[in-house]
Amino acid sequence: MRKRKSLIKTLIIVVAAATPLLLVDWRECLATSKLADMYMILIVFATIQIDRVFMTYKWTILLRKSGVSISIKTALKAYYIGSFWAAFLPSSIGGDVVRVKWLMKETSDRAYIISSIIVERFIGALAQAFIALISFILLTEYMNLKVPFLSRIIYPLLLLSAVGVVMLFSRTSHKIIYGIVCHIPSRRLHESIQKVSNSLMAFRARPGLLVSFLILSTCEQVFPIISTFAMAKAFLVDLSLIWAVITVPIILAISRMPISINSFGVRESAYALILSFAGVTVSQSVVMSLVDRVLLLVATLPGALWMILPSGGHFPEPVISRPADPAEG
Numbered sequence: 001m002r003k004r005k006s007l008i009k010t011l012i013i014v015v016a017a018a019t020p021l022l023l024v025d026w027r028e029c030l031a032t033s034k035l036a037d038m039y040m041i042l043i044v045f046a047t048i049q050i051d052r053v054f055m056t057y058k059w060t061i062l063l064r065k066s067g068v069s070i071s072i073k074t075a076l077k078a079y080y081i082g083s084f085w086a087a088f089l090p091s092s093i094g095g096d097v098v099r100v101k102w103l104m105k106e107t108s109d110r111a112y113i114i115s116s117i118i119v120e121r122f123i124g125a126l127a128q129a130f131i132a133l134i135s136f137i138l139l140t141e142y143m144n145l146k147v148p149f150l151s152r153i154i155y156p157l158l159l160l161s162a163v164g165v166v167m168l169f170s171r172t173s174h175k176i177i178y179g180i181v182c183h184i185p186s187r188r189l190h191e192s193i194q195k196v197s198n199s200l201m202a203f204r205a206r207p208g209l210l211v212s213f214l215i216l217s218t219c220e221q222v223f224p225i226i227s228t229f230a231m232a233k234a235f236l237v238d239l240s241l242i243w244a245v246i247t248v249p250i251i252l253a254i255s256r257m258p259i260s261i262n263s264f265g266v267r268e269s270a271y272a273l274i275l276s277f278a279g280v281t282v283s284q285s286v287v288m289s290l291v292d293r294v295l296l297l298v299a300t301l302p303g304a305l306w307m308i309l310p311s312g313g314h315f316p317e318p319v320i321s322r323p324a325d326p327a328e329g
Contacts, residue, residue, distance in 0.1 A: 033235070033287055040234030044227045044292070048299045051223035055079065058216050062116040065209050066199055070103075077306050078103040084303030087296070096121070111195035118196070119203055122161070122168050123210065127217035129158040132253035138246045145277060150250065157253055169204040224248050231288050232280075243278035250274050267293065 056072065056079040063070050078099050086095025096117050104110045136154045139145055167173040174197045181193050203210060225248045232239035251274050255267035271289040272282045280288075 033291075035236045036291075037234045037236075040230050041291070041295070043230045044234065045295050045299065047223055047227040047230065048295055051220065051227070052079065052083065052299060054216075054220055054223065058213060058220070059116065059120050061209075061216075062119055062203075062213065063113070065206060066112040066116050066202065068112050068116070074103070077303075080300060080303030081306055082303070084300040084307075087300055111192065111199045115196050115199035115203065118168065118200065119210070119213070122165050123214050124217045124220075126158075126161040126165050127214055128221065128249070128253055128256070129154070129161040131218060131221045131249040133158050135246050135249040139250070139277065143246065143277070147277075153254060153257075154250070157257070168200060171201070174200070221249055221252075224252055227292070228288070231292060235284065235287060235291075237280055237284045237288065239275070239278055239280055243275075247274045247278055 053076065056076045059079065060070065060072055060075045063075065081102050082095040082099030084095075085098040089095060089098075100110055100113050100117065104113055132154050136147075136150055139150075140147065178190075178193055178197065181190060184190075225244050228248045228251075229239065229241055229244040231237075232244070251267075251270045254270040254274070257266065268286055268289045271285040275285045275288075276282070
């Protein structure tokens with residue numbers, strides 16, 4: 001069964017990567033790339049960096065509310081280092097693991113850091129799926145386009161995201177998971193799972209914080225829209241702002257599905273397919289996607305720089321204070 005799943009995933013990756021490469025007109029790609037406006041490219045790069053700082057700021061709020069006293073600078077270092085490794089690891093989870101390890105080098109208890117990242121990921125996924133749904137509705141109703149195959153992607157993503165958030169803060173789901181983990185002969189693992197579960201329940205006792213984080217995560221979707229719109233302007237691609245608002249959230253929702261290595265191929269195919277509704281050619285879409293991928297990688301280079309600094313990228317030991325018991329909330 002595992003071999004079959006691995007084979008199917010590999011096939012998806014190959015097909016996703018090959019499709020845009022087979023359809024693209026490389027002469028048009030070259031002509032499009034020559035039109036690059038470096039000032040607009042710099043605007044795209046600046047938007048990506050602002051987005052990364054905003055993501056760090058959101059995460060820092062969760063960290064502090066979960067009992068970790070940490071500066072924005074230290075959180076920013078951890079976020080950049082994790083993002084750098086995520087660009088080379090099979091999924092963003094690998095980057096999150098690196099983020100935890102770098103931030104908690106001198107700390108034995110990682111529960112509060114881990115729980116903050118879990119909340120960040122799940123609520124972020126819900127916000128992204130919600131915005132993608134709005135974009136899909138605009139695409140079908142406002143633009144009067146019938147794309148039923150997208151509904152088979154968007155609706156399940158929203159449903160899975162919502163169910164995931166509900167399970168994240170469900171005591172019943174925690175008991176089930178702990179019951180499964182108990183069969184693994186590792187007392188240390190049992191204790192770690194219990195600590196993470198307790199810190200997640202502490203978040204549950206702060207619904208105002210979770211709603212605020214959901215709103216911030218929803219607002220964050222503006223940055224990729226701005227960067228894609230600026231990217232189109234950089235290569236003289238005829239993409240209006242309204243089309244960027246409609247298409248970009250759908251592209252992100254598709255490209256971040258866990259069906260490829262770092263969304264390679266899937267992202268390019270999503271660009272080519274979804275932007276085609278706006279009249280953008282496959283070649284123009286591929287150029288925009290590839291340049292965006294390069295800029296995203298370059299944007300993580302501060303993480304690599306911090307790792308090779310004389311200090312070795314070590315952070316000051318965060319001061320940990322345990323959050324209030326959920327029962328006391």
